[in-house]
């Protein structure tokens with residue numbers, strides 16, 4: 001017995017030791033298996049993130065959704081995939097799907113940025129109660145502790161918070177709260193257009209129409225791209241009984257091309273009611289008879305250009321379809337036809353060119369002489385080195401809101417190209433003389449010198465590369481922004497003139513060919529590849545990064561892209577163009593309806609983004625039909641945006657029709673080539689103009705262009 005007992009004890013002891021030993025090995029085994037599984041899961045997650053991003057930029061949004069969903073299945077607490085998925089939904093305006101993800105995300109994260117997105121989404125879906133509840137209880141509750149919040153809340157975060165608090169309370173008719181949140185918004189950025197538009201809404205609802213008029217006017221003054229606000233101003237004036245003033249505002253709405261049918265209706269109505277108004281308009285149409293030879297020119301003394309080289313003679317089309325033209329020359333001049341002098345004119349006297357009976361005539365106060373057939377070309381010429389000519393009443397800015405007419409003085413000589421029943425006025429001018437007028441219209445002359453030189457090189461290369469663009473019309477380039485705004489001597493500035501002269505002849509080439517040196521005002525920190533914006537894939541336009549921190553690795557994930565647009569991180573593009581670097585704009589649905597011709601808008605969907613986030617394709621769904629817009633049309637159809645790189649929050653009414661968009665964008669222009677604001681920022685940080693050119697057009701050389709004739 002004793003032996004058996006001993007055995008039992010020994011066995012028990014052994015087991016007691018062995019079981020933990022066995023357990024130990026067993027656990028190690030499972031750990032390894034789990035670790036392996038985890039590793040492969042992590043690898044999968046990493047792979048899915050990569051695939052999702054690729055799908056997003058390939059415009060395959062369904063696949064992007066799928067990969068982010070796979071990550072959520074594998075790792076339910078992976079907030080990054082949920083947040084990315086929400087952005088992908090947001091781009092497609094899938095608001096309900098977005099709502100589900102945002103709801104889950106904010107519950108899991110308890111993060112106020114997630115809650116803000118959720119509140120915005122509820123507002124978009126017209127659920128003001130839910131939106132307001134989240135804003136007031138989850139986001140704004142810690143406001144007593146402002147110090148803590150100010151560290152984590154970006155300006156954009158605070159702006160959106162108060163913007164939507166105001167919006168919700170307007171709809172919920174809590175006007176006292178609206179006042180309170182408006183005051184907060186005013187403290188944040190009082191003079192913005194969005195603030196005035198919100199206050200206009202409040203005043204309108206409270207029937208304070210003249211106050212609402214003032215707000216619309218201030219909103220327009222704060223952001224002049226919103227010329228459609230003339231309609232709102234006119235309507236507020238009507239409601240406060242100021243009909244004559246309302247009439248004038250309808251006229252302006254019409255002049256800017258807004259709401260034609262309605263505006264005409266109103267204008268006719270007021271003209272019937274107040275016959276005096278019609279009289280005035282007709283008076284304006286028929287200016288008083290003036291003696292053309294009695295008009296006085298206001299000459300400017302042009303700066304003498306030292307060491308100007310002869311590089312290339314250009315023909316710039318100043319004005320087409322002239323039937324008559326009044327001008328002066330600074331010095332005695334001759335009119336030449338086929339090498340023969342056919343007329344001699346005096347300095348600083350008015351001359352009138354006219355068409356009559358298939359001939360062109362020139363008149364002065366005391367004589368009228370026939371030059372010849374109205375289909376031929378005549379050259380005006382002065383032998384004086386620095387001669388210029390002066391033209392009365394030339395049109396400028398055609399098709400733009402600054403359009404008008406005025407007197408202009410140009411360097412070089414005039415060419416009259418007869419077209420039969422009218423003639424074209426052409427300016428024959430040396431490249432450098434042309435550039436000293438063009439460059440200051442393109443960039444602020446007060447900006448750092450190296451940026452002005454970089455612009456001079458871009459403008460010179462662009463000009464030389466585009467010569468003959470208007471050869472069918474008989475000249476090289478036109479004088480409008482279609483080619484480059486050219487207004488003659490009036491635009492010149494000493495600082496830009498120096499930059500042009502100091503770089504005379506310097507031109508950017510790629511593999512020996514002059515480059516298409518496109519530029520824009522502000523790229524928002526990153527420029528695009530040319531083949532993603534145009535069809536042409538130019539090797540020196542492949543996207544350049546202007547961010548100052550190197551943690552922006554383009555293409556960004558959908559979430560990073562949104563965060564990059566919603567914040568304003570340090571960038572060379574920010575230093576000299578902060579109001580264009582990041583911007584916001586409220587776009588009412590009626591503007592989009594008017595521009596698209598679609599009746600009631602059900603959805604606006606982004607189809608594709610370029611690698612820097614620029615939207616290159618967008619669809620607007622109306623009640624009956626839909627329309628697609630390419631990168632060159634998007635800015636216009638949304639009422640005139642500064643660029644087509646943006647995210648937007650939409651807002652739908654109870655019936656599911658779009659009411660308005662709040663757009664958050666970056667940059668000004670097409671996002672290709674040289675970014676002028678960034679170039680100024682770089683120049684201020686001691687970059688040399690060659691470094692700037694090579695940053696924006698990588699792989700190019702700067703050569704000295706010689707006249708090859």
Ligand SMILES: [Zn+2]
Nearest residue numbers: 477478482483
């Ligand atoms: Zn042109």
